[in-house]
Amino acid sequence: MAPTVGEAFVIKVLLADDEDLVRSGLRTILTSAGDIEVVAECDDGVHVADAARQHRPHVVLLDIRMRSADGIVALRKLRALPEPPVVAMLTTFDVDEYVQEALRIGASGFLLKDTEPEVLIKAVRDLARGGAVLDPKVAARVLSAVADGERAAEPARRLLASLSDREREVVALIGQGLSNAEIGSALHLSEATVKGYVSAVLGKIGAVNRVQAALVAYRGGLIA
Secondary structure, three states, X not given: OOOOOOOOOOEEEEEEOOOHXXXXXHHHHHHOOOOEEEEEEEOOOOOXXXXXXXXXOOEEEEEOOOOOOOHHHHHHHHHOOOOOOEEEEEEOOOOOOOHHHHHHHOOOEXXXXXXXXXXXXXXXXXXXOOOOEOOHHHHHHHHHHOOOOOOOOHHHHHHHHOXXXXXXXXXXXXXXXXXXXXXXXXXXXXXXXXHHHHHHHHHHHOOOOHHHHHHHHHXXXXXX
C-alpha cells in the first residue's frame, strides 16, 4: 500500500542498475531532495527482492535489462512480496521488447536513465503517493510500442464504454501523464475527488495501476 506523503515523510528508494555510473547519478540527484533517501542499491536483479524485504523501500527504480537476472525477473519477485513497493522501470529512449511484459506484471511506469533531475525527483514523489510515471516525453513511445498494431481495439472500447463521461475524462488525463492534482486542476475537482475517480476507473477496467489504465485509453482511442 502506498504511503500518505506528508511534510515530514521520507521516501525510501531502492536503486537497481548494473551500471555504477547510472546508480551514482541517480543517487546524487535523489539525495539532493530533503524528503528522499536511497536505502539500498543492487547491481543485478538477483538480490533486488531480498533487498526490498530487508530495507522496505517505498519506491524501486529498476533497470529493465541487466546482465544478471534482468529487471523483468526481479519485477515478478517484487510484485510477489506481501507488501510490494511501487516499481518504475529504468530504460533508454529506445523502447525495448520487455515493456509490454513489465506493464502486464504491474510496473507503475518508466523513467529514462537521463531524466532531468527535477523530473526524476517529482516522479519518485508521485510514485510514493501511489501514482505512476507517465512523462509526456516517453508516454507516447511506450504506449505505441505495446499497442499491438491496433489503434482502437474493441476490448478497450468496451471497457471505456463502461465508464461515465467524467471517468472517461479522468482516464484520458491519466494517459497524458497528469497527476491527481493536475487532473483536479484541469477538471475543477478536488484532489480527493479525483483520487476516488481514479480508484473507480482502475476497478472498472481491471487495471493494476495508472500505466495500464493509460494503455486502455490509448487502445480505445481516448488519447493520441
